[in-house]
């Protein structure tokens with residue numbers, strides 16, 4: 001994609017998103033040059049889903065970029081991103097939380113995470129059911145993880161044309177967020193992130209409680225798989 005198209009796409013999306021919503025520009029499979037173009041327009045939050053690709057970009061690009069990890073994270077790779085990652089959005093097991101906690105401790109950091117909620121109908125998607133989220137939050141192993149901070153929930157809606165269904169899923173995510181906030185984070189102002197909405201459905205997501213959208217192709221165009 002040429003630079004002008006990229007700049008225009010980005011500006012259009014920024015204009016349509018309320019200022020209270022964080023835009024995570026999903027740069028996976030996009031060249032570092034494209035990230036730089038958005039960086040020069042003021043964008044600081046970028047999403048990546050592969051550790052190797054993120055490591056390269058983190059080394060190459062400005063150090064004040066806030067990287068969000070949004071893909072399935074293997075426990076043996078947490079150590080590579082722990083020194084600098086701003087947020088891990090796709091956390092769906094206590095094992096992963098324990099590893100993030102361990103690596104965060106080594107770096108003398110507290111790492112922000114989101115719990116990935118499984119709401120979509122597809123069986124292949126990762127994530128925890130609302131009930132599994134609660135069990136996790138109640139567990140002793142979770143409570144002993146002092147170097148991770150749960151900032152909220154993330155979810156991916158079903159990839160279907162049926163807007164009604166997508167809306168129902170986002171609403172369910174929103175209701176679950178509110179319930180979990182009341183049950184576990186009443187006096188924790190940092191539990192404030194509702195990450196749902198991608199290129200195809202972010203306006204619907206914002207209408208149903210999202211305050212963090214992860215947008216890739218609508219900004220950058222098709223991903224460049226080699």
Ligand SMILES: *Cc1c(COP(=O)(O)O)cnc(C)c1O
Nearest residue numbers: 026049070198199214215216217
């Ligand atoms: C790739 C990806 C996105 C961005 O998807 P687009 O359809 O390109 O906007 C958002 N969230 C997650 C978890 C992703 O893996």
